[in-house]
Amino acid sequence: MTVRVPAKVNLQLAVGPMREDGYHELATVFHAVDLHDEVIVRQAAAGTGVALTISGEGADSLPTDSSNLAAKAVRMLAVHAGIDPDVTVHLAKGIPVAGGMAGGSADAAGALVACDVLWQLGLSRDELGYFAAQLGSDVPFSLHGGTCIGTGRGEQLMPVLGRGHFHWVFALANGGLSTPAVYAECDRLREGTDVPDPRISEELMQGLRSGDAHRLGRALSNDLQAAAISLRPSLARVLAVGEDFGALGGIVSGSGPTCAFLVRDAEDALDLAVALSGEDVCRTVKVAEGPAHGARVVG
Protein backbone atom coordinates (compact mmCIF):
# COMPACT_ATOMS: atom_id res chain seq x y z
CA MET A 1 0.00 0.00 0.00
CA THR A 2 1.61 3.26 -1.14
CA VAL A 3 0.26 6.64 -0.03
CA ARG A 4 1.55 9.98 -1.33
CA VAL A 5 1.34 12.95 1.03
CA PRO A 6 2.13 16.62 0.32
CA ALA A 7 4.25 19.19 2.14
CA LYS A 8 2.61 22.36 3.42
CA VAL A 9 3.41 26.01 3.72
CA ASN A 10 1.47 28.37 5.99
CA LEU A 11 0.38 31.35 3.88
CA GLN A 12 -0.48 33.05 7.14
CA LEU A 13 0.50 31.90 10.60
CA ALA A 14 -1.02 34.12 13.27
CA VAL A 15 0.08 32.96 16.71
CA GLY A 16 -2.05 33.97 19.68
CA PRO A 17 -1.30 33.68 23.37
CA MET A 18 -0.17 30.41 24.89
CA ARG A 19 -3.06 28.30 26.17
CA GLU A 20 -3.22 26.39 29.43
CA ASP A 21 -2.27 23.16 27.64
CA GLY A 22 1.01 24.73 26.44
CA TYR A 23 -0.12 25.08 22.81
CA HIS A 24 -0.71 28.43 21.13
CA GLU A 25 -4.05 29.48 19.73
CA LEU A 26 -3.59 29.81 15.94
CA ALA A 27 -5.30 31.35 12.98
CA THR A 28 -3.49 29.92 9.99
CA VAL A 29 -3.93 29.25 6.30
CA PHE A 30 -2.42 25.94 5.27
CA HIS A 31 -1.53 25.38 1.62
CA ALA A 32 -0.39 21.98 0.31
CA VAL A 33 2.36 21.94 -2.33
CA ASP A 34 3.52 19.16 -4.60
CA LEU A 35 6.63 18.10 -2.71
CA HIS A 36 5.73 14.65 -1.44
CA ASP A 37 6.67 11.90 0.94
CA GLU A 38 5.61 8.36 0.08
CA VAL A 39 4.54 6.02 2.84
CA ILE A 40 4.69 2.34 1.86
CA VAL A 41 3.07 -0.11 4.28
CA ARG A 42 3.15 -3.90 3.86
CA GLN A 43 1.71 -6.69 5.95
CA ALA A 44 4.46 -8.66 7.73
CA ALA A 45 4.62 -12.01 9.54
CA ALA A 46 2.71 -12.33 12.82
CA GLY A 47 4.63 -11.13 15.87
CA THR A 48 7.13 -8.95 13.98
CA GLY A 49 5.60 -5.63 15.11
CA VAL A 50 6.21 -2.32 13.30
CA ALA A 51 9.49 -2.27 11.34
CA LEU A 52 10.29 1.21 10.00
CA THR A 53 12.84 2.21 7.34
CA ILE A 54 13.47 5.65 5.85
CA SER A 55 15.15 6.78 2.63
CA GLY A 56 15.86 10.15 1.01
CA GLU A 57 17.65 13.32 2.00
CA GLY A 58 17.94 13.75 5.76
CA ALA A 59 16.74 10.19 6.44
CA ASP A 60 19.73 9.55 8.73
CA SER A 61 18.58 12.21 11.17
CA LEU A 62 15.14 10.67 11.73
CA PRO A 63 14.23 8.03 14.32
CA THR A 64 13.18 4.60 13.07
CA ASP A 65 11.98 3.44 16.49
CA SER A 66 8.61 3.78 18.20
CA SER A 67 9.10 7.55 18.62
CA ASN A 68 8.60 8.14 14.89
CA LEU A 69 5.19 9.74 14.35
CA ALA A 70 4.36 7.32 11.52
CA ALA A 71 4.97 4.34 13.85
CA LYS A 72 2.75 6.01 16.45
CA ALA A 73 0.03 6.42 13.83
CA VAL A 74 0.21 2.71 12.93
CA ARG A 75 -0.05 1.65 16.57
CA MET A 76 -2.88 4.07 17.31
CA LEU A 77 -4.98 2.66 14.48
CA ALA A 78 -4.11 -0.94 15.45
CA VAL A 79 -5.29 -0.33 19.03
CA HIS A 80 -8.51 1.14 17.67
CA ALA A 81 -9.04 -1.86 15.37
CA GLY A 82 -8.00 -4.39 18.02
CA ILE A 83 -5.34 -5.99 15.82
CA ASP A 84 -1.59 -6.59 16.10
CA PRO A 85 0.35 -4.08 13.99
CA ASP A 86 2.66 -6.46 12.14
CA VAL A 87 3.77 -4.29 9.24
CA THR A 88 6.82 -2.89 7.51
CA VAL A 89 6.63 0.85 6.95
CA HIS A 90 8.94 2.62 4.52
CA LEU A 91 9.10 6.41 4.36
CA ALA A 92 10.52 7.80 1.11
CA LYS A 93 11.29 11.42 2.00
CA GLY A 94 10.74 14.15 -0.57
CA ILE A 95 9.67 16.78 1.99
CA PRO A 96 12.54 18.66 3.65
CA VAL A 97 13.30 17.12 7.05
CA ALA A 98 12.71 19.44 10.08
CA GLY A 99 12.11 22.25 7.61
CA GLY A 100 8.76 23.63 8.79
CA MET A 101 6.90 21.91 5.95
CA ALA A 102 5.14 19.22 8.02
CA GLY A 103 7.20 16.25 6.80
CA GLY A 104 6.71 14.27 10.01
CA SER A 105 2.99 15.05 10.00
CA ALA A 106 2.76 13.94 6.37
CA ASP A 107 4.26 10.55 7.28
CA ALA A 108 1.76 10.09 10.11
CA ALA A 109 -1.14 11.03 7.82
CA GLY A 110 0.13 8.64 5.15
CA ALA A 111 0.46 5.81 7.67
CA LEU A 112 -3.14 6.33 8.82
CA VAL A 113 -4.49 6.19 5.27
CA ALA A 114 -2.33 3.18 4.33
CA CYS A 115 -3.28 1.12 7.40
CA ASP A 116 -6.96 1.98 7.02
CA VAL A 117 -6.91 0.47 3.53
CA LEU A 118 -4.51 -2.42 4.34
CA TRP A 119 -6.61 -3.55 7.31
CA GLN A 120 -9.89 -2.76 5.53
CA LEU A 121 -11.17 -0.61 8.39
CA GLY A 122 -13.29 1.61 6.13
CA LEU A 123 -12.81 4.71 8.28
CA SER A 124 -14.24 7.98 7.01
CA ARG A 125 -12.00 11.02 6.48
CA ASP A 126 -13.55 12.54 9.62
CA GLU A 127 -12.67 9.46 11.66
CA LEU A 128 -9.12 9.48 10.30
CA GLY A 129 -9.02 13.22 11.12
CA TYR A 130 -9.85 12.41 14.72
CA PHE A 131 -6.79 10.16 15.00
CA ALA A 132 -4.69 12.66 13.05
CA ALA A 133 -5.44 15.42 15.57
CA GLN A 134 -4.22 13.21 18.44
CA LEU A 135 -0.91 12.73 16.63
CA GLY A 136 -0.05 16.40 15.96
CA SER A 137 -1.43 19.82 15.13
CA ASP A 138 -0.54 19.62 11.40
CA VAL A 139 -1.52 15.99 10.76
CA PRO A 140 -5.21 16.68 9.95
CA PHE A 141 -4.13 19.11 7.23
CA SER A 142 -1.66 16.61 5.75
CA LEU A 143 -4.64 14.28 5.33
CA HIS A 144 -6.84 16.97 3.84
CA GLY A 145 -4.52 18.92 1.51
CA GLY A 146 -5.64 21.80 -0.71
CA THR A 147 -5.89 25.15 1.07
CA CYS A 148 -7.54 25.34 4.49
CA ILE A 149 -7.99 27.74 7.36
CA GLY A 150 -6.72 26.13 10.57
CA THR A 151 -7.83 27.25 14.02
CA GLY A 152 -7.45 25.93 17.56
CA ARG A 153 -3.90 24.60 17.66
CA GLY A 154 -4.14 24.19 13.88
CA GLU A 155 -6.14 20.96 13.90
CA GLN A 156 -9.59 22.46 13.21
CA LEU A 157 -9.88 22.84 9.46
CA MET A 158 -12.13 24.71 7.08
CA PRO A 159 -11.43 24.40 3.33
CA VAL A 160 -10.82 27.62 1.39
CA LEU A 161 -12.42 27.72 -2.03
CA GLY A 162 -9.69 29.53 -3.86
CA ARG A 163 -8.92 29.97 -7.51
CA GLY A 164 -5.89 29.16 -9.53
CA HIS A 165 -2.57 27.59 -9.01
CA PHE A 166 0.43 29.15 -7.34
CA HIS A 167 4.13 28.74 -8.05
CA TRP A 168 6.61 28.45 -5.22
CA VAL A 169 10.33 28.33 -4.65
CA PHE A 170 11.62 26.83 -1.41
CA ALA A 171 15.08 27.59 -0.05
CA LEU A 172 16.18 24.72 2.18
CA ALA A 173 18.64 25.34 4.99
CA ASN A 174 21.34 23.21 6.51
CA GLY A 175 19.95 21.51 9.62
CA GLY A 176 16.47 21.91 11.06
CA LEU A 177 14.81 24.08 13.67
CA SER A 178 12.87 22.55 16.53
CA THR A 179 9.21 23.62 16.46
CA PRO A 180 8.88 23.85 20.28
CA ALA A 181 12.09 25.92 20.40
CA VAL A 182 10.75 28.38 17.81
CA TYR A 183 7.44 28.78 19.68
CA ALA A 184 9.39 29.32 22.92
CA GLU A 185 11.54 31.97 21.23
CA CYS A 186 8.37 33.65 19.92
CA ASP A 187 7.06 33.79 23.51
CA ARG A 188 10.37 35.20 24.71
CA LEU A 189 10.41 37.93 22.05
CA ARG A 190 6.82 38.90 22.89
CA GLU A 191 7.25 38.82 26.67
CA GLY A 192 5.55 41.79 28.33
CA THR A 193 3.49 42.64 25.22
CA ASP A 194 -0.22 42.19 24.87
CA VAL A 195 -0.70 39.34 22.35
CA PRO A 196 -4.01 39.76 20.49
CA ASP A 197 -6.26 36.87 19.51
CA PRO A 198 -5.09 35.55 16.13
CA ARG A 199 -7.18 36.51 13.07
CA ILE A 200 -7.17 35.51 9.43
CA SER A 201 -6.16 38.31 7.06
CA GLU A 202 -9.01 39.43 4.79
CA GLU A 203 -6.45 40.63 2.23
CA LEU A 204 -4.97 37.13 2.06
CA MET A 205 -8.40 35.56 1.59
CA GLN A 206 -9.12 38.01 -1.25
CA GLY A 207 -5.84 37.02 -2.89
CA LEU A 208 -6.80 33.36 -2.69
CA ARG A 209 -10.39 33.87 -3.86
CA SER A 210 -9.31 35.92 -6.86
CA GLY A 211 -6.28 33.73 -7.66
CA ASP A 212 -4.21 36.93 -7.72
CA ALA A 213 -0.63 35.92 -6.92
CA HIS A 214 0.53 39.55 -6.51
CA ARG A 215 -2.12 40.21 -3.90
CA LEU A 216 -1.45 36.92 -2.17
CA GLY A 217 2.29 37.60 -2.18
CA ARG A 218 1.85 40.93 -0.41
CA ALA A 219 -0.39 39.34 2.25
CA LEU A 220 1.86 36.40 3.24
CA SER A 221 2.74 36.58 6.94
CA ASN A 222 4.19 34.43 9.68
CA ASP A 223 4.26 35.38 13.37
CA LEU A 224 6.98 32.76 13.95
CA GLN A 225 9.29 34.40 11.43
CA ALA A 226 11.00 36.78 13.87
CA ALA A 227 11.63 33.88 16.24
CA ALA A 228 13.04 31.66 13.48
CA ILE A 229 15.35 34.50 12.36
CA SER A 230 16.37 35.15 15.95
CA LEU A 231 17.49 31.51 16.25
CA ARG A 232 18.93 31.40 12.71
CA PRO A 233 19.95 34.97 11.69
CA SER A 234 21.11 33.82 8.24
CA LEU A 235 17.44 33.43 7.22
CA ALA A 236 17.12 37.22 6.94
CA ARG A 237 19.64 37.14 4.08
CA VAL A 238 17.75 34.33 2.30
CA LEU A 239 14.54 36.37 2.45
CA ALA A 240 16.34 39.49 1.21
CA VAL A 241 17.75 37.62 -1.80
CA GLY A 242 14.27 36.33 -2.69
CA GLU A 243 12.88 39.84 -2.54
CA ASP A 244 15.79 41.28 -4.58
CA PHE A 245 15.18 38.71 -7.30
CA GLY A 246 11.53 39.58 -7.75
CA ALA A 247 9.55 37.17 -5.54
CA LEU A 248 5.97 38.38 -5.05
CA GLY A 249 6.31 37.52 -1.38
CA GLY A 250 8.66 35.59 0.86
CA ILE A 251 8.26 34.09 4.32
CA VAL A 252 9.77 31.54 6.62
CA SER A 253 7.69 28.37 6.19
CA GLY A 254 5.98 27.39 9.47
CA SER A 255 8.60 27.21 12.21
CA GLY A 256 11.38 27.21 9.59
CA PRO A 257 14.12 27.12 8.60
CA THR A 258 12.84 26.62 5.03
CA CYS A 259 11.99 29.92 3.30
CA ALA A 260 9.07 30.00 0.86
CA PHE A 261 8.80 32.41 -2.07
CA LEU A 262 5.71 32.99 -4.16
CA VAL A 263 6.45 33.79 -7.80
CA ARG A 264 4.36 34.61 -10.89
CA ASP A 265 4.85 31.49 -12.99
CA ALA A 266 6.99 28.43 -13.66
CA GLU A 267 9.56 30.48 -15.57
CA ASP A 268 10.04 32.95 -12.69
CA ALA A 269 10.29 29.99 -10.33
CA LEU A 270 13.25 28.62 -12.28
CA ASP A 271 14.89 32.08 -12.45
CA LEU A 272 14.59 32.57 -8.71
CA ALA A 273 15.80 29.02 -8.02
CA VAL A 274 18.93 29.73 -10.08
CA ALA A 275 19.44 33.10 -8.34
CA LEU A 276 19.13 31.60 -4.85
CA SER A 277 21.57 28.83 -5.75
CA GLY A 278 23.98 31.35 -7.24
CA GLU A 279 23.94 33.55 -4.13
CA ASP A 280 24.92 30.54 -2.04
CA VAL A 281 22.50 31.42 0.77
CA CYS A 282 20.89 28.01 1.20
CA ARG A 283 21.66 24.29 1.04
CA THR A 284 19.38 23.54 -1.88
CA VAL A 285 16.36 24.93 -3.71
CA LYS A 286 13.10 23.25 -4.69
CA VAL A 287 10.36 24.43 -7.01
CA ALA A 288 6.75 23.41 -6.36
CA GLU A 289 3.12 24.24 -7.13
CA GLY A 290 0.06 24.42 -4.95
CA PRO A 291 -2.56 23.63 -3.97
CA ALA A 292 -1.83 19.89 -3.99
CA HIS A 293 -4.02 16.92 -2.99
CA GLY A 294 -3.96 15.57 0.54
CA ALA A 295 -2.85 12.04 1.45
CA ARG A 296 -3.99 9.53 -1.15
CA VAL A 297 -3.36 5.97 -2.19
CA VAL A 298 -1.25 5.72 -5.35
CA GLY A 299 -0.53 2.01 -5.44
Ligand code: C5P
Ligand atom coordinates in the same frame (compact mmCIF):
# COMPACT_ATOMS: atom_id res chain seq x y z
O1 C5P B 1 1.19 19.42 17.70
P1 C5P B 1 2.65 19.21 17.47
O2 C5P B 1 3.17 18.00 18.22
O3 C5P B 1 3.04 19.18 16.04
O4 C5P B 1 3.37 20.47 18.10
C1 C5P B 1 4.76 20.50 18.30
C2 C5P B 1 5.10 21.61 19.28
O5 C5P B 1 4.88 22.88 18.67
C3 C5P B 1 4.28 21.63 20.55
O6 C5P B 1 4.84 20.82 21.53
C4 C5P B 1 4.34 23.09 20.93
O7 C5P B 1 5.57 23.40 21.56
C5 C5P B 1 4.35 23.80 19.59
N1 C5P B 1 3.00 24.22 19.16
C6 C5P B 1 2.38 25.26 19.83
N2 C5P B 1 1.14 25.68 19.41
C7 C5P B 1 0.54 25.10 18.36
C8 C5P B 1 1.17 24.05 17.65
C9 C5P B 1 2.40 23.63 18.09
O8 C5P B 1 2.92 25.83 20.80
N3 C5P B 1 -0.66 25.54 17.98
